[in-house]
Amino acid sequence: MPKHRQPSATRRALLGGALASLLPDTRAAAPMTRRIPSSGEALPVIGLGSWITFNVGNDPAAREACVEVVRAFFATGGRLIDSSPMYGSSQPTIGHALAQLGRPAQLFSAEKVWVGDGARGAAQIEASRVYWGVPRFDLIQVHNLLAWQQHLPQLFEMKAAGRLRYVGITTSEGRRHAEIEQVMRTQPIDFVQISYNLLDREVEQRILPLAQEHGIAVIVNRPFREGALLRQLSRHRLPGWAADIDCQAWAQVALKFVISHPAVTCAIPATSQVAHLRQNMAAMQGRMPDAALRQRMAREVAAL
Amino acid sequence: MSEWWGEWSSYRPSDFLMFAPRIYWRLFESINVAVWPAQLLLVGAALAWVVWFMRRGAEAAPRASAVALALCWLFVAWAFLLQRYAPINWAADAFALGFALQGLGLLALVGCGPLQASVQPWRRAAGLGLLLWALLGHPLLALLSGRPWTQAEVFGLAPDPTAIGTLGWLLLLEGRARVLPRFLWLVPLAWCAISAATLATMGEWQALVPLAAALLALTAARRR
Numbered sequence: 001m002p003k004h005r006q007p008s009a010t011r012r013a014l015l016g017g018a019l020a021s022l023l024p025d026t027r028a029a030a031p032m033t034r035r036i037p038s039s040g041e042a043l044p045v046i047g048l049g050s051w052i053t054f055n056v057g058n059d060p061a062a063r064e065a066c067v068e069v070v071r072a073f074f075a076t077g078g079r080l081i082d083s084s085p086m087y088g089s090s091q092p093t094i095g096h097a098l099a100q101l102g103r104p105a106q107l108f109s110a111e112k113v114w115v116g117d118g119a120r121g122a123a124q125i126e127a128s129r130v131y132w133g134v135p136r137f138d139l140i141q142v143h144n145l146l147a148w149q150q151h152l153p154q155l156f157e158m159k160a161a162g163r164l165r166y167v168g169i170t171t172s173e174g175r176r177h178a179e180i181e182q183v184m185r186t187q188p189i190d191f192v193q194i195s196y197n198l199l200d201r202e203v204e205q206r207i208l209p210l211a212q213e214h215g216i217a218v219i220v221n222r223p224f225r226e227g228a229l230l231r232q233l234s235r236h237r238l239p240g241w242a243a244d245i246d247c248q249a250w251a252q253v254a255l256k257f258v259i260s261h262p263a264v265t266c267a268i269p270a271t272s273q274v275a276h277l278r279q280n281m282a283a284m285q286g287r288m289p290d291a292a293l294r295q296r297m298a299r300e301v302a303a304l
Numbered sequence: 305m306s307e308w309w310g311e312w313s314s315y316r317p318s319d320f321l322m323f324a325p326r327i328y329w330r331l332f333e334s335i336n337v338a339v340w341p342a343q344l345l346l347v348g349a350a351l352a353w354v355v356w357f358m359r360r361g362a363e364a365a366p367r368a369s370a371v372a373l374a375l376c377w378l379f380v381a382w383a384f385l386l387q388r389y390a391p392i393n394w395a396a397d398a399f400a401l402g403f404a405l406q407g408l409g410l411l412a413l414v415g416c417g418p419l420q421a422s423v424q425p426w427r428r429a430a431g432l433g434l435l436l437w438a439l440l441g442h443p444l445l446a447l448l449s450g451r452p453w454t455q456a457e458v459f460g461l462a463p464d465p466t467a468i469g470t471l472g473w474l475l476l477l478e479g480r481a482r483v484l485p486r487f488l489w490l491v492p493l494a495w496c497a498i499s500a501a502t503l504a505t506m507g508e509w510q511a512l513v514p515l516a517a518a519l520l521a522l523t524a525a526r527r528r
Contacts, residue, residue, distance in 0.1 A: 051322075052321075052322060052323060052324055053324065055322055055323050055324075055327070055392050056323075056327050056392070057323075057327065057331070057388065057389075057391035057392040058334070058387075058388065058391055059327060059330050059331075059334065061330075062327060062330065086322075087322065088322050088323065088391065088392045088393065088394065089391045089392055173319075226318075272324070
């Protein structure tokens with residue numbers, strides 16, 4: 001059965017019991033948040049990925065379209081933007097958007113280090129920082145576990161020195177899960193980023209429970225399988241239970257499936273269109289599926 | 305070893321495509337807008353040379369055509385691959401290097417004595433066909449694929465028609481002559497393979513075009 005999302009503790013504290021009853025109900029506009037286990041900081045459960053969609057090179061029209069996507073992202077309560085040195089021109093595109101928007105204070109910057117030589121990690125991170133135009137990153141992740149043994153100590157050092165707030169690791173499409181587990185068990189990381197969606201659910205077996213056990217925040221990439229899932233689902237009508245969880249589109253079904261897992265902190269769908277961005281962000285509103293409906297969603301989508 | 309292979313075998317070609325097709329096609333619009341109306345002069349001059357060559361053979365200044373072709377390769381390396389493609393594709397720097405080497409190789413031909421016109425009918429027919437395709441046919445693919453004409457791939461500005469046209473030029477000129485080193489075939493053929501793979505990953509039927517051009521050129525070159 002669907003369940004109503006509970007307001008966060010912060011929001012309850014702000015409103016107060018009696019006062020809240022006198023104020024208009026604004027729950028529909030407040031983004032759903034999850035807390036980062038290592039700090040308690042609340043993050044909206046939908047973030048913004050930048051793989052492919054923000055790699056627009058020197059195309060001025062496409063760059064401005066990305067500015068509008070980022071503008072709509074912040075306007076609808078978004079915070080976390082994720083990128084990587086691997087993503088071509090995505091970093092300067094994000095930096096351009098942030099500059100155009102006056103560097104919104106709510107930004108939660110999630111970057112990656114992606115170089116095989118640990119000695120070159122600091123220079124790459126600095127180059128990324130300049131592209132973004134931020135004083136420091138909130139989160140730096142070791143991209144696809146590349147040279148993590150060399151990078152993680154440096155990232156922990158940056159965090160201890162106050163030059164970074166969180167440290168993480170990433171993988172995608174189910175690769176190197178055994179090594180991911182090893183890092184999660186042995187290293188004091190704050191975040192792990194993995195692929196998870198209605199069809200790719202391997203992480204439910206070990207990674208997600210391990211994240212809960214060790215207090216590690218989870219970022220989910222490829223919630224739409226880079227769009228392939230939505231292209232596949234678009235040939236079918238929305239099932240009846242979609243209305244029970246306030247979904248008007250398959251994208252919202254796919255996102256609500258991901259963010260309703262209790263271990264997931266934030267999903268990062270990527271888009272280059274404002275309309276899609278708004279649709280994605282709307283997945284933070286309304287009722288969420290409970291465990292039974294989640295099982296049904298996965299079963300029925302797999303059968304389509 | 306098995307772990308290494310296990311990870312690499314999990315990748316699909318699409319995992320290496322780091323840009324959206326619409327952004328790729330807009331690269332051609334960008335260069336077309338930047339040089340307009342030079343396309344008309346470029347294609348017109350190339351067509352005039354083809355007509356001259358088919359009528360007068362080796363009298364049609366083949367070495368000057370080699371220089372012009374070299375400049376086309378160098379321009380594509382700089383203006384398209386480095387300035388426009390490299391920001392969205394890490395591999396484009398290497399592609400630009402290959403195009404620059406091809407340009408320098410063509411320039412080196414100028415010092416290698418007179419060029420010979422091919423007399424073999426198959427080579428001449430295939431060479432002429434590929435050149436005409438590169439100059440007149442390839443730019444129409446944009447319209448055939450539902451893209452605006454401003455995104456047309458033009459010989460001398462875009463890599464595919466430049467490589468295909470060069471394969472045609474090599475067929476027309478190599479013939480009995482030994483002055484055209486075989487390595488001048490390598491980059492155009494390699495580019496046709498790379499472009500076909502990229503376009504296929506993008507889901508474009510147009511991937512067949514550079515592939516067919518390369519196969520035609522190889523077949524014609526080996527036919528006696």
